[in-house]
Amino acid sequence: MKLYSLKNGVNPRRVRIFLAEKRVSIPIEEFDMETAGHKAPAFLAKNPLGTLPVLELDDGTLITESVAICRYFEEMIPEPPLFGRSTLERALVEMWNRRMELELLLPVIDVFVHTNPFWKGRRPQVPAWGEARRAQLADRMRWLDGELKDREFIGVDRYNIADITAQVALLTARGALKLAIPEDHKNLSRWWASVSSRPTARA
Amino acid sequence: MKLYSLKNGVNPRRVRIFLAEKRVSIPIEEFDMETAGHKAPAFLAKNPLGTLPVLELDDGTLITESVAICRYFEEMIPEPPLFGRSTLERALVEMWNRRMELELLLPVIDVFVHTNPFWKGRRPQVPAWGEARRAQLADRMRWLDGELKDREFIGVDRYNIADITAQVALLTARGALKLAIPEDHKNLSRWWASVSSRPTARA
Numbered sequence: 001m002k003l004y005s006l007k008n009g010v011n012p013r014r015v016r017i018f019l020a021e022k023r024v025s026i027p028i029e030e031f032d033m034e035t036a037g038h039k040a041p042a043f044l045a046k047n048p049l050g051t052l053p054v055l056e057l058d059d060g061t062l063i064t065e066s067v068a069i070c071r072y073f074e075e076m077i078p079e080p081p082l083f084g085r086s087t088l089e090r091a092l093v094e095m096w097n098r099r100m101e102l103e104l105l106l107p108v109i110d111v112f113v114h115t116n117p118f119w120k121g122r123r124p125q126v127p128a129w130g131e132a133r134r135a136q137l138a139d140r141m142r143w144l145d146g147e148l149k150d151r152e153f154i155g156v157d158r159y160n161i162a163d164i165t166a167q168v169a170l171l172t173a174r175g176a177l178k179l180a181i182p183e184d185h186k187n188l189s190r191w192w193a194s195v196s197s198r199p200t201a202r203a
Numbered sequence: 204m205k206l207y208s209l210k211n212g213v214n215p216r217r218v219r220i221f222l223a224e225k226r227v228s229i230p231i232e233e234f235d236m237e238t239a240g241h242k243a244p245a246f247l248a249k250n251p252l253g254t255l256p257v258l259e260l261d262d263g264t265l266i267t268e269s270v271a272i273c274r275y276f277e278e279m280i281p282e283p284p285l286f287g288r289s290t291l292e293r294a295l296v297e298m299w300n301r302r303m304e305l306e307l308l309l310p311v312i313d314v315f316v317h318t319n320p321f322w323k324g325r326r327p328q329v330p331a332w333g334e335a336r337r338a339q340l341a342d343r344m345r346w347l348d349g350e351l352k353d354r355e356f357i358g359v360d361r362y363n364i365a366d367i368t369a370q371v372a373l374l375t376a377r378g379a380l381k382l383a384i385p386e387d388h389k390n391l392s393r394w395w396a397s398v399s400s401r402p403t404a405r406a
Contacts, residue, residue, distance in 0.1 A: 048346060049306070061291065068298035075290040087278040088264065095271035103252070129332040143251060 003069075004043070006052040007032040010109060010172050011066045013203070015053045017164050018070045020200035022077045033118075067097070070161060082161045089156050096155030096162035103140040104169035107133040112176045137173065141185060148187035152194070159195070167195045206272075207246070209255040210235040213312060213375050214269045216406070218256045220367050221273045223403035225280045236321075270300070273364060285364045292359050299358030299365035306343040307372040310336040315379045340376065344388060351390035355397070362398070370398045 003019075005012040005028050019026065031038040031052060039050045047054050047064050055063040055072065063069050074083050084090035113119050114130030144166070148154070154162040170192060173179040181188050195201065206222075208215040208231050222229065234241040234255060242253045250257050250267050258266040258275065266272050277286050287293035316322050317333030347369070351357070357365040373395060376382040384391050398404065 049302070063294050063298055065298040065301040068294050068301060071297050072290065072294035075293065087275065090278065091266050091271050091275035094274050095266055095268040098268040098270060099252070124335050126329060126332045126335055129329045132327050132329055 001058055002027045002029060002056045004028075004038065004046075004052055004054040004056070005030050006038065009033075009052055010105070010168055011051075012053040013171075014066045014161075014164055014168050015069050016203040017168070017200050018082060018161065019073065020203035021080065021082060021159070021164075022073055024073060024077060067161070080158075082159070082164070084156060084160065085158075092155050093160045093162055097160075097165055100154065100162050100165040100169065104137065104144070104173075105165055107137045107140070108169045108173050108177065111137065111179075112172065116176065134177075134179075137179065141181060141188060145185040145188040148191050151187075152191075154191075159198075163191075163195050167192075167201065171196070204261055205230045205232060205259045207231075207241070207249075207255055207257040207259070208233050209241065212236075212255055213308070213371055214254075215256040216374075217269045217364075217367055217371050218272050219406040220371070220403050221285060221364065222276065223406035224283065224285060224362070224367075225276055227276060227280060270364070283361075285362070285367070287359060287363065288361075295358050296363045296365055300363075300368055303357065303365050303368040303372065307340065307347070307376075308368055310340045310343070311372045311376050311380065314340065314382075315375065319379065337380075337382075340382065344384065344391060348388040348391040351394050354390075354394075356394075362401075366394075366398050370395075370404065374399070 003012075003015065003026055005016065007030050016028075031043075037043060038047075038052050044050055046056070046062050049064070051064060053064075053066060053069060055069045057063070063072060071083065074081070082093075084093040110133040111130045113123050114125050114133070115127055119125055144154075151157070153159050154166055170181065174181075181192055183189070206215075206218065206229055208219065210233050219231075234246075240246060241250075241255050247253055249259070249265050252267070254267060256267075256269060256272060258272045260266070266275060274286065277284070285296075287296040313336040314333050316326050317328050317336070318330055322328060347357075354360075356362050357369055373384065377384075384395055386392070
């Protein structure tokens with residue numbers, strides 16, 4: 001078994017934190033955006049979309065998409081449960097993980113890809129779209145601050161994959177977009193201090 | 204239990220097809236985009252994001268996000284399995300459902316929202332983004348045609364939620380975007396003829 005990852009990649013970090021929470025250690029082959037080996041023919045034969053992470057099983061089966069990889073490990077190593085412990089909890093974790101993806105993670109990636117000079121020539125850039133997403137992001141951070149008023153974690157009362165998704169989104173916002181959590185977002189700031197101080201946060 | 208749905212809504216249709224495949228019938232309250240009752244305060248109290256569908260359980264618990272609602276029913280009514288039957292199958296269905304969302308469904312919605320006059324004044328439109336997504340969509344339809352070469356269904360060898368997602372995306376592409384599957388995409392056309400003739404396809 002082997003994980004293909006990407007240095008500083010937003011999605012690969014989701015999987016690495018997830019695996020660290022499960023106390024799983026597997027071989028990792030790391031690509032980087034400068035040399036972009038994951039866009040070369042040898043790797044495109046494994047994943048024609050050229051996305052990372054990719055999990056390769058011992059029989060050669062390839063699993064792409066971060067959450068698919070995480071779900072595979074959730075079933076193989078159930079403890080601690082990061083997708084919820086009951087039918088209802090699993091539905092709520094799915095709901096909140098998707099909200100964190102659609103409302104935070106995808107906007108963060110769009111702002112980065114469409115407004116940062118790094119991506120010029122690498123991807124078609126539409127700066128106006130990046131700016132629209134930046135506005136959405138500010139709005140959703142305020143919304144999430146309200147949702148965390150009486151909650152320690154996102155969606156359910158234990159640390160879960162929705163926390164990981166939000167955490168990676170906001171880490172990227174702060175690092176690549178220079179967009180920190182506003183000081184008056186007290187609940188979101190408290191949550192951030194808690195999740196980012198976990199031993200797995202820099203996996 | 205009650206499902207809040209949206210007439211002609213792309214995501215609510217995913218859930219309605221899923222429920223029809225499970226032979227589940229529950230009360231549905233239908234909103235429409237013209238009167239937009241789902242953007243009024245009474246409904247925003249249930250879902251501040253104003254998205255549909257929403258499932259309301261008898262104890263008042265609210266589940267938003269199509270796939271979260273589907274996953275809840277998958278656990279309550281396991282047959283037929285639409286998320287896969289084994290650990291590996293479930294990982295592959297998750298992978299393919301996400302590919303269908305990221306590579307087809309979200310681009311279809313973006314082309315519609317950013318280039319169709321219906322959305323003018325309703326949502327910030329960035330036409331250049333809509334056009335970039337239209338190009339992506341053409342590319343991904345060709346890719347999916349290749350992936351379906353030796354396959355009856357998407358990802359695994361039984362009809363599953365990734366088929367539903369792709370089917371709803373391509374139904375919307377054809378209806379709202381006037382973008383049909385190109386004739387030389389033989390595998391995708393065969394798959395489309397098969398899934399769109401299922402009794403549940405117009406749920």
